[in-house]
Amino acid sequence: MKRQKVKLTTREKSELFGEGVITVILLLLLNLSIVILINLAVLNDPRLENSIYFLKKTITLWNGAHLWSWQRGFIIIMLIFDAIVVYWRLIRRYHQMQLRHVISELHYIADGHLDHRIPFIVKTDLQKVIDSINALVDSTVASMEEERQIEQSKDDLITNVSHDIRTPLTSIIGYLGLLKTQPNINDDDGKKYVAIAYDKALQMKSLADDLFEYTTLRSSTKTKLVLAPLHVNSMLEQVEAGFELEAEKKNIGFEVICRPHDLTIQADAKMIVRVLNNLISNALKYGHGATKISLIANKVNNDQVELRVENNGEQIPAKSLKKIFERFYRVETSRNLKTGGTGLGLAITQSIVALHGGEITCKSDAKLTSFIIRLPLNGPQAQ
Known part of the structure; x- marks a missing residue:
């Protein structure tokens, strides 16, 4: 101006x-x-x-x-x-x-x-009044824009949930309809239809569970952290062991690094494990061409711990990095749920990290995609 x-x-x-x-x-x-x-x-x-x-x-x-x-x-x-x-x-x-x-x-x-x-x-002194008016208008415009984005977010939430629920629900109704209208259907086809309907029902349950967890995490008054000493290296090895079989099927190897080896933090173990599970699952599903997933922990400045989940798979586009933690956002534009995701995993991850007083970022280039988490060493009260 x-x-x-x-x-x-x-x-x-x-x-x-x-x-x-x-x-x-x-x-x-x-x-x-x-x-x-x-x-x-x-x-x-x-x-x-x-x-x-x-x-x-x-x-x-x-x-x-x-x-x-x-x-x-x-x-x-x-x-x-x-x-x-x-x-x-x-x-x-x-x-x-x-x-x-x-x-x-x-x-x-x-x-x-x-x-x-x-x-x-x-x-x-009229200049102070002018500056205050301009600042007030800026604040009002920012608040209106924020409210508009919230309303748009609510609309997107309804649209996305409706889509993600309708798709498996349509399949369930279709296959159950076949079982109902064709009483003479053979056992093999009947078992096939029931199995498909069951898988679709599990997808709906997964979406409902993720939605409930996401909304609960967003309301900090409803979520209480159970803080306790957590040995980081042992946790990383346990998480890695849970994905070994799936990783072997995709010819992906794991690497676990913890510096120092006896690094311990105050955190909710269950939630931190959920964070790592989400990030590793994300790497296995969308890290096309990856041959290695690295789980790295480093002590930083004597008051923070940095956790990294890295893979050498396909690069995430720059335009997607800005939105990757938004709920229901998928780097892959298809919403056919072939990968089984609900689009809430990274949003839940970000909420858990925020509850611990930390922050999460993502960097990606042609060589490496890294999810970087910074957490206070002594828990959120240390912030």
């Missing part, structure tokens, strides 16, 4: 000029009246005239000169006073005009032009 001084209109300039002229006329009349009254007083009182003559002789100016005329000295004093009064009146009226312009700008913003800001620069 380009700042500028308040520009007066032609009418306002005329008004300011008229104010100055009227003030000067009134002051001249006042001065004339005072001079006449003083002259009359001096003429009617010889003692006052003698006193003035005595002051003229007594007061010495530069180079030994004396005050020549008391009237001229008095007039000079009155003119200085008049100049001060005129300046005060004009500057006061000018500030009123500035305020009028600010109020006009404020009404313009209030009419719905929230992209507009008051551009004026003034040299009075």
Whole structure:
């Protein structure tokens, strides 16, 4: 926003000029009246005239000169006073005009032009008011945008949940309908239909469970951490063991590194394991072409632990990195659930990390994709 001084209109300039002229006329009349009254007083009182003559002789100016005329000295004093009064009146009226312009700008913003800001620069306390108004408008616009995003997020939530529930539900209804309308169906086909319906029901249950967990984690008042000393290396090895069979099927090897080896943190073991499970599952499902998954823990600055889950698979696009922790967001645009994901795993992961007072980020390039978690060494109360 380009700042500028308040520009007066032609009418306002005329008004300011008229104010100055009227003030000067009134002051001249006042001065004339005072001079006449003083002259009359001096003429009617010889003692006052003698006193003035005595002051003229007594007061010495530069180079030994004396005050020549008391009237001229008095007039000079009155003119200085008049100049001060005129300046005060004009500057006061000018500030009123500035305020009028600010109020006009404020009404313009209030009419719905929230992209507009008051551009004026003034040299009075009014500048603080202008800056406060602009800051208030910025805050209001930000709040409105945040509310709009929340509403959009709610709409997206309803849309995504409806889609993810409808897809398996349609399959369940279809296969159960076949079993109901075809009583003579053979056992093999019947078992096949029941198995498919059962798998689809499990998908629905998984989505419902993830939704419940996500909403619970988002409300910190409902979630209580069970903090206890957690040996990081042992935890990483146990988590790795749970995925060995699945990783072998995809020809993926594991690497576990913990520095120092006896690193211990205060955390909720169940939730931290859930975080690592989500990240490893994510790597196995979407790390196409990966041959290794690394689980790395490092002590940082004596008060934090850094956990890394890395794989050397396909790079995550840069545009997806910004949204990867949003609920229901998938790097793969298809929502056919072929990979079995609900799109809530990373959102749940981020919520768990936040509950522990930490943060999670993701970096990805052609060589490595890394999910990096920073947690306080002594639990969230250490933050």
